[in-house]
Amino acid sequence: MEGTLWKTVLTVALLLTGCAVGVAAVPHSSASYAAGIILDFGGYDIDYMGLEDSGENAVSALDSICAGKGYEVVYSEGSSVPSSVNSLPASGSSASWSLFVTYTGDTGWTRWSGDPADVSVGDFAAVCWGLCGEGEYPTPGVDATGTCYYGYGQCMRIVSMSPSCTETIAAAGAEGLIVATDSYSNYPVSVTEGKKNGSISEIGGYTNPSFETVAAQNPDLVIGMGDQSVHLSIIGKMRTQGVNCLAVYDASTVEEIEVNTYMIGVACGYEMHSVQTIGQIQDALDELASLVSAGSTDSGVMVALSSAKSPWVAGGSTYVSDVIARAACSNVYSSLRGWVQVNSETVAEYNPKCIIVVSSDYECSESGYSKMLSSLSAEWRSTDAYADGNIYLLTDGATDLASRPSTRIAQFEELMCRILQPAIFTDIEIPHWIGDDYTDYLTYTAELGFAS
Structure with a gap:
């Protein structure tokens, strides 16, 4: 899942209605799809x-x-x-x-x-x-459209159509080759600075990028999400114009985030750098797993995209559910698949012991947190999480961290471990509201933001 509630609702609408993209001028790039x-x-x-x-x-x-x-x-x-x-x-x-x-x-x-x-x-x-080994398979050799991504060579002008792709391109070492992104890409800070100084253009929103604007960038590589119909439409049209493209997978696990990282590195011509990035992520996750394995407490967790009475929540088959499991806790909505809107009655029925609200609707402050608590319905207030004071707000930069399946996944994992296993991670006291200051609460992964 790429963003918060706006993304989920718009994505459903796009998948139901489809999206037509106009034809632009032919870019001056060429692609190589040799066997x-x-x-x-x-x-x-x-x-x-x-x-x-x-x-x-x-x-x-x-x-x-x-x-x-x-x-x-x-x-x-x-x-x-x-x-x-x-x-x-x-x-x-x-x-x-x-x-x-x-x-x-x-x-x-x-x-x-x-x-x-x-x-x-x-x-x-x-x-x-x-x-x-038996039952094992190699790293995928094709992208989400079934196109082999090897052999593209060194690219020079990259267009990214999603925030998670932008972050991963940067983490793979190709940050300086980005010429355009969607309007929501704001990390690393060099991307925001590039938009301000005009070196990086915007191609539209995450769910409505403009094909004409993409083509006008004269890219030699376009990267988008394989679960977004409009991205696939643009990728298909750009490929007919001879431009290399990559559609990454809808990452529902940490391993799939690593696969996307590798694919992006290969497509950009930065394979070695991407493999190093994956190694750093794996090492950090292994260290966190080792800490959690000693004396962890299993708690039922709900991760919601708002404090609405009937919220959208992370079900099973989401990277958030994987992160919860790695923190030795249970996702109370694991029986559901993907990101789903649930009835308010189930919030009370499933009775999570910890609730994490991922939303930029509230400011990162005590008053913002209090405003969020005061908005909660009776069903939310009936939970153990509310009674025990275990409701947390991830807002501003922490919202981006939690809602993007990107190379910052190890940082998100550490933050979740600290929230869910406070008896193990006693060196830092975690507040109930976390925003742009999220790195202040990280030690094991503080340097794994992959921002130059």
Whole structure:
């Protein structure tokens, strides 16, 4: 989920009605969608090589990429599936090499059960040799539209159509290549400064970007959300004009945020930087998990996008629900899917022990917090969270932090851990209202805002 209530309501309307975008002048960019082979060792240790012959089979393509990288390939007698590539898997590992393909029009991997020599690389959206354990799959090789994002080369002019994409582009190291964003992108601060000095243009809102304005930027890479119909429409039109585009996935877990980070880094030509960013996020999350595992208390949590009587809340299959689980607590609405508006009666029925309101409707102050509390319905007031004083307001900058599935996810996780597990994180007292000052309450992830 990208923003707060305005985004959710507008998104529903767009999905129901669709959105038509006009035709603009042809940009002067060109795209390259040559067939290629992916070699995935796991943990975002991935190689890619474009192929001159799209009809090359998967075994020959493997030999080609390994020859180019200087990797030794070992095949068992009579098999065209490698037993070892670059001395991996290590002795005792349960992982093994398999061939995976993504069929045209699909987005997921299928493990190839036949002879890899029968696979012509150009016949599929993506082809990958992956070192995986049973039930595991490589990092996705295509974006949310089923288009392979490898082989774009170094871009120079990026248009971002969503705040989370803008943040992730910056975290991948390509911040200086952004020439335009949606009107809601305001992080890192250099983006806001760029809009003020005219070096970064605005293309419209998150749910209504202008195709004409996007095209007028003469971009060589356009990045948007795969769950937004208007973004997909613009991406489709820009691709017909020869412009590289990337539609990221609707991240419902921390892992999917990491995948989006990797995809954006690859598409921008900043793969190594994006992998470093992912590593920093994973290290911080592991440290927080280690702390939470010792003496945590499970509490039922509700995260709402307003203090309305019948609020929109985070259900299951949302990154917020994943963050709650990582803090060793339970999302009381986990049985629902996605972001949903719930009846007020369920607030009382589910009786959360902690409520977190993510909204910029109130100022970050004691009076703003008191105003929010005074607006609560009888159903909210009947909860243990209200009785025990465990209702928190995330406003201003903290609203953006909580409502964007981006590379600041580790900071959001620490903030949630401190709110939900105060007995473990005793070094800082957390107030009931947090805004632009949210970094004042972070220690483990204070430097993981990825703002230069």
